[in-house]
Amino acid sequence: MIRIDAIEKRFDDLVVLRNITLRIEKGEVVALIGPSGSGKSTLLRCLNLLVPPDNGRLEIGKNRMVFGESSAKLKPKDLAVFRQKTGMVFQHFNLFPHMTVLDNVMEGPKTALKMDKIKARELAIAQLEKVGLSDKADMYPSSLSGGQKQRVAIARAIAMEPDVMLFDEATSALDPELVGEVLSVMKELANEGMTMIVVTHEMAFAREVANRVVFMRDGVVVEDGPAKQVIDNPQDDRTKAFLSHFHAES
Amino acid sequence: MYEWDFSSVWEYRDLLLNGLGLTVMLAVAVVIAGMILGTINAIGSLSRHFAFRAISISMIELFRCTPLLVALIWFYYALPILIGVEISAMMAAFLSISLYGASFYSEIIRAGIQGIDPGQREAGEAIGLMPGQILHRVILPQALRKMIPPLMNQSIINLKNTSLVSVLAIPDLLYQGKLIAHENFRPLEVYTTVALLYFAILFPLTMLVRHLESKHGVKH
Numbered sequence: 001m002i003r004i005d006a007i008e009k010r011f012d013d014l015v016v017l018r019n020i021t022l023r024i025e026k027g028e029v030v031a032l033i034g035p036s037g038s039g040k041s042t043l044l045r046c047l048n049l050l051v052p053p054d055n056g057r058l059e060i061g062k063n064r065m066v067f068g069e070s071s072a073k074l075k076p077k078d079l080a081v082f083r084q085k086t087g088m089v090f091q092h093f094n095l096f097p098h099m100t101v102l103d104n105v106m107e108g109p110k111t112a113l114k115m116d117k118i119k120a121r122e123l124a125i126a127q128l129e130k131v132g133l134s135d136k137a138d139m140y141p142s143s144l145s146g147g148q149k150q151r152v153a154i155a156r157a158i159a160m161e162p163d164v165m166l167f168d169e170a171t172s173a174l175d176p177e178l179v180g181e182v183l184s185v186m187k188e189l190a191n192e193g194m195t196m197i198v199v200t201h202e203m204a205f206a207r208e209v210a211n212r213v214v215f216m217r218d219g220v221v222v223e224d225g226p227a228k229q230v231i232d233n234p235q236d237d238r239t240k241a242f243l244s245h246f247h248a249e250s
Numbered sequence: 251m252y253e254w255d256f257s258s259v260w261e262y263r264d265l266l267l268n269g270l271g272l273t274v275m276l277a278v279a280v281v282i283a284g285m286i287l288g289t290i291n292a293i294g295s296l297s298r299h300f301a302f303r304a305i306s307i308s309m310i311e312l313f314r315c316t317p318l319l320v321a322l323i324w325f326y327y328a329l330p331i332l333i334g335v336e337i338s339a340m341m342a343a344f345l346s347i348s349l350y351g352a353s354f355y356s357e358i359i360r361a362g363i364q365g366i367d368p369g370q371r372e373a374g375e376a377i378g379l380m381p382g383q384i385l386h387r388v389i390l391p392q393a394l395r396k397m398i399p400p401l402m403n404q405s406i407i408n409l410k411n412t413s414l415v416s417v418l419a420i421p422d423l424l425y426q427g428k429l430i431a432h433e434n435f436r437p438l439e440v441y442t443t444v445a446l447l448y449f450a451i452l453f454p455l456t457m458l459v460r461h462l463e464s465k466h467g468v469k470h
Contacts, residue, residue: 050372076381084378094373098391108377111387160377 001026002047002164002195007056007067009042016042017053018219024164027193031206031227034216035242040199043216044166047197048086049079061085061163084112087157091169093149095141101128101152102137108160127155131185147178151185158189165189167198183209203246207231215239258434259443262426269426270447276343276422277409283348284408285401288355295360306356313353319414321346326418339418347415351408358404362397363389399463406452406459413448423447 002024009017016039024030032040045051047058052074053067063082065074096104105124109115115123128134131151141149150170157165167186171179183202187209190196200206206213206227213230215223215238223230223239234240259266294306313321326342337345366389374384416425427444431437 048376050375079375080378080380082378083376086376088372088376090369090373090376092369094367094369096370096373096388096392098395107387108379111383112378112380156377 001059001061002197003057003059004043004047005057005059007043007046007053007058009039009046009051009053016219017046020056020219020221022214022221022224024195024197026195028212029190029194029196029198029210031210031213032197032199032216033201033203033206033213033242034222037218038216039219040216041168044088044168044197044199047164047166048083048088049074050083050088052079063163080112084108084160085163087160087162087165089150089153089157089165089167089170091173093141093146093153093173095149095153095156097141100138100140101133101144104141104152105156105159108156113160124155124159127159128152130158130188131155145178146174147181150174150182154182154185154189158194164195164197167196167200169199169201171200171202203231203243215242217242252438254439255436256439256443258436259430259439262430262434262440265426265430266423266443266447269421269423270451272421273409273412273423274451276340276347276412276415276420277405279344280347280351280412281405281408283344284351284355287348287352289359291352291356292359292363295356296363309349310353310356313350314357318346318350318411319417321350322414322418339415339420343412343415343418343420347408347411350411351404354404354407355401358397358400359393362393362400365396366392399459402455402459402462406455409452410448 002022004020004022004024007017007020008015020039020043022030032044034040042051046053047060049065055068057067058065060082063085065078065082096107099107102121102124105127106117106120109120109123110117113120125134125137128137131154133148133151133155136144136148136152141152144152154165154170170186171182174182179202183205186196186198186205190209198206198210208227210227213223213225213227214221215230215234215236217238223234223236225235230239231243234243291306291310294302295310297303297306322343325346326337326339329342330336370388370392371384374388379387412422413424415422416428419425421429423444427440431440434440
């Protein structure tokens with residue numbers, strides 16, 4: 001269960017998130033859509049505190065954080081513990097180029113969770129099998145395709161056994177022919193019951209895989225409902241206007 | 251046509267070797283001291299605290315913006331007046347070249363750390379690593395690889411800069427050469443030999459830098 005309570009974020013004078021409140025049940029797959037600058041990526045980055053919110057409360061699994069006056073005093077240790085339970089997949093993969101694929105996936109369990117090396121290795125191999133890349137374990141990221149890199153990045157995030165997986169435009173930097181392999185790994189994760197929040201421009205994926213779609217604009221949630229309903233039959237004019245671009249394209 | 255005669259240089263080989271030994275020793279000392287100081291200054295210049303940043307950046311700029319020869323002479327002739335303690339020529343040389351090298355090393359180190367894609371730090375944060383772990387496991391291994399060629403380049407310059415210490419009558423390779431040339435009246439042979447000795451030490455090092463650059467340049 002994820003509770004996002006009255007989250008606010010501003011960068012200097014620019015208010016990026018205004019009073020965002022959402023409840024997300026365990027196992028739910030939420031697609032976060034909206035035009036660029038709507039704050040959807042910032043919201044995602046707030047959820048694992050890469051960008052600490054200015055105000056509000058966050059609760060993910062057993063971890064809770066309150067922001068406001070006290071957020072200047074956020075301790076590195078508390079931030080790290082919170083992040084261990086929120087997996088993040090970035091648009092540009094951000095794999096560690098100096099480590100093999102296996103070491104990339106082992107790094108979190110081994111260094112952050114202080115897991116025994118042999119156990120971490122087993123865990124990492126299992127995650128690589130899940131994304132279909134156990135045969136690439138000893139290679140370096142530079143020799144992989146974009147789609148393979150992103151699958152390794154997913155394996156790295158799920159190796160921490162997080163309460164939620166956050167995807168920040170995970171397929172936007174990929175060549176079109178490589179998008180499918182990443183989406184199918186995400187779909188499998190969703191079917192296994194992983195709680196997921198997905199910032200995406202892939203409306204077909206959102207419609208098919210997500211249970212729920214949240215449309216954001218100018219830092220507020222405009223519309224929130226079952227995926228098919230929001231995409232096929234949006235209520236708000238702003239949602240309609242945004243989605244019309246996609247219908248026109250396809 | 252000038253007749254080359256290196257035999258008179260060969261007679262003084264012990265002096266030249268002594269000078270070479272001192273040059274290499276001084277170079278090793280200033281490289282090590284410079285890198286340690288440079289690392290400290292680099293960390294200082296990246297600090298969140300204004301005071302650390304101010305101190306480090308002032309140190310860096312002070313030595314980056316004064317000629318080494320001036321620093322050398324200042325440390326030997328001026329600093330003793332200021333602190334009231336005599337310093338040996340060797341100490342003045344060591345201090346000035348170390349500090350001079352440190353300011354260039356620290357800029358290389360700072361740029362190396364800042365040159366790493368911010369996404370790498372974020373990826374480390376996202377899997378729950380602590381700031382120290384991110385530096386140690388993610389940033390430094392990548393930054394060091396990129397820093398090694400420029401750090402070696404700076405060390406080569408450092409070794410060459412030690413030839414300036416002959417103005418303080420420190421018996422390094424160049425100073426010994428000067429002595430020999432005064433005695434045997436063969437400056438052409440003596441200074442050619444001196445130049446070749448510097449070259450013989452540094453050429454393999456520059457080749458190594460070239461090799462490292464080509465190896466790491468392609469990878470990322």
